[in-house]
Amino acid sequence: MTEPLWVWAITIVAIVGLLAFDFFFHVRKAHTPDLREAAVWSAIYVGIALAFGVLVWVFGGAQMGAEYFGGYITEKALSVDNLFVFLIIMSSFAVPREDQQKVLLFGIVFALIARSAFIFAGKAMIETFSWTFYIFGLILIVTAGRLLKPEGEGESEGADNFIIRLAKKYLRTTDHYDGDKLFTEVDGKRVLTPMLLVMIAIGGTDILFALDSIPAIYGLTTDVYIVFTATAFSLMGLRQLYFLIDGLLDRLVYLSYGLAFILGFIGVKLILHALHENNLAFINGGQPVDVYEIEIGLSLTVIIGILAVTVIASLVSPTGKLKTAVNNIQRIAYGYVHTEYHGVEDEREANYQRMLEAEAQLTRFDADKVKEHMEESGVTWLVDKAHRMHADATRS
DSSP states (O other): OOSOHHHHHHHHHHHHHHHHHHIIIIISSOOOOOHHHHHHHHHHHHHHHHHHHHHHHHHHOHHHHHHHHHHHHHHHHHHHHHHHHHHHHHHHTTOOGGGHHHHHHHHHHHHHHHHHHHHHHHHHHHHHOTTHHHHHHHHHHHHHHHHHSOOOTTOOOSTTSHHHHHHHHHSOBOSSOOTTOSEEEETTEEEEOHHHHHHHHHHHHHHHHHHHHHHHHHTTOOOHHHHHHHHHHHHTTHHHHHHHHTTTGGGOTTHHHHHHHHHHHHHHHHHHHHHHTOOOTTSGGGSOOOOOOOOHHHHHHHHHHHHHHHHHHHHHOHHHHHHHHHHHHHHHHHHHHTGGGSOSHHHHHHHHHHHHHHHHHGGGSOHHHHHHHHHHHTHHHHHHHHHHHHHHHHHO
């Protein structure tokens, strides 16, 4: 690490201070942030990240500054994409709106800890094994292909993911919330509430996200300080951003495609760099390969350009609007299927009525295209299951 220890100390203290401020002044008392609060604090955290980037540019030089901004923008885009999964998880567990802030802040803290471990492990691998960049490049290319693959039935992350199944099997849990408490008493016995299960689910998915995000940012810079700060600042303010854009999340239907191209681009960049620095005996006789290396300036331009096109296309495309409607009904139906966390029958019925209203919205679109999109994403299977469950509940 080229940065002095005192720089690291100040940076870590500042980040911990921001997280503590978030908890004591916003999250400790359960409430639902209004649009103004979410917008103001989202802008503040983005402003802090940009101001830090300017300082890096001024004191570290243009190369270092460009690496920070490239890493920050990439990690921020990946973090926004992660919010889709958080939305499904909290919908599956029917987390009360006013308690969602606590879950999100836990997710941010856990992600920062998990990704810090991956960051230093990745740096150790880079310095120890010459083939690390090949591995990172292949991981990103495979991830890009996975993002381009339509999600089929049963593939959604939610209340049935592997980590939650283990938690339910080996831990004593209840299906009912007790405010935002992690533990409660049932029949005189201390048990876990669904709130803790939600945090376990989000923490588990954070680990999986780190497997993609850390190789991606190491494709832009190998400076561990830049990797750490870009990752940390991309996570800061994510809680406020969730409440600001959760109504727009479904509109960003092409974001996964944009991220796929970005991760694929960085994956190719990593492999080209690995070839340029090659010393593996079975490649070119252990000699470096004379290939073109993608500079950070071009990388930053490509990342910004792809994200801009992705967002604009999502907002104006008629197909995007159809996918928005399909994504909406998918999330509602998923929440209904996992009714064990909805408590009373009235809540379950209200959720079912919302699903019917979402289905009615689909009549605005071409029926054949609706059928195609719903079958491609597995929503038809999910909605049919919800209808069967409601019919069974009505008969009983």
